[in-house]
Amino acid sequence: MAGMYIKICGLQSAEAVAAATGAGADAVGFVFAPGSPRTVTADLAFRLGREVPHGVETVGVFRNQPLGEVLETAHRAELTTVQLHGNESMADIVRLRGEGFRTLRAFSAAAYNALDAADKVAWDSERILLDAVEPGAGVAFDTTAVKAGPPSGFWLLAGGLTPHNVEQLATTLRPAGVDVSSGVESSRGVKDPQLIRDFIGALRALA
Numbered sequence: 001m002a003g004m005y006i007k008i009c010g011l012q013s014a015e016a017v018a019a020a021t022g023a024g025a026d027a028v029g030f031v032f033a034p035g036s037p038r039t040v041t042a043d044l045a046f047r048l049g050r051e052v053p054h055g056v057e058t059v060g061v062f063r064n065q066p067l068g069e070v071l072e073t074a075h076r077a078e079l080t081t082v083q084l085h086g087n088e089s090m091a092d093i094v095r096l097r098g099e100g101f102r103t104l105r106a107f108s109a110a111a112y113n114a115l116d117a118a119d120k121v122a123w124d125s126e127r128i129l130l131d132a133v134e135p136g137a138g139v140a141f142d143t144t145a146v147k148a149g150p151p152s153g154f155w156l157l158a159g160g161l162t163p164h165n166v167e168q169l170a171t172t173l174r175p176a177g178v179d180v181s182s183g184v185e186s187s188r189g190v191k192d193p194q195l196i197r198d199f200i201g202a203l204r205a206l207a
């Protein structure tokens with residue numbers, strides 16, 4: 001698991017960013033999706049992003065927002081990466097890449113399984129994330145969906161991960177990486193630096 005990609009999402013403080021990057025996270029996430037308890041402004045994400053070591057991705061999380069708004073926020077916050085959690089298209093991904101951003105496209109396991117064969121091939125060539133139906137709610141991922149036919153390319157596992165279950169789920173499902181938010185919080189929307197370190201430590205301890 002030493003090579004597993006780890007993203008810690010929904011950060012709102014310098015302390016949480018330091019806990020994630022200090023423990024060896026590959027990516028930190030800032031939520032811009034409306035209605036989340038973790039939403040930040042572009043200015044705060046920019047300031048927090050300045051504390052992130054070179055090589056660690058700074059990911060903005062969006063959900064069904066107009067692409068112009070996504071681009072403006074991503075440029076203003078100087079993000080490296082845009083994560084899309086709604087009905088965004090492959091054309092949106094191509095446009096974002098053209099503007100210099102890396103991308104992650106999230107699907108619920110059920111939505112991914114419902115893709116037709118051609119769409120699956122297309123999305124498998126992108127970096128994708130498989131999540132619970134309600135992202136950011138600590139709801140467990142439906143593992144049966146992936147056991148039937150996991151993506152063939154780079155994919156992240158998310159949804160209800162914690163320091164206690166991540167090693168077992170990652171070992172069983174074999175994603176390229178994992179993404180967590182609720183499972184490293186002391187209460188909804190409030191990150192716990194020790195839980196962040198425990199989560200990363202649970203994976204990094206395994207060679």
Ligand SMILES: O=C(O)c1ccccc1N[C@@H]1O[C@H](COP(=O)(O)O)[C@@H](O)[C@H]1O
Nearest residue numbers: 033036135136137138158159160181182
């Ligand atoms: O974290 C949020 O509030 C959020 C809101 C809207 C879309 C995505 C969101 N977060 C993503 O949800 C998973 C983490 O889920 P969990 O809380 O660990 O169960 C991760 O992909 C976040 O980027």
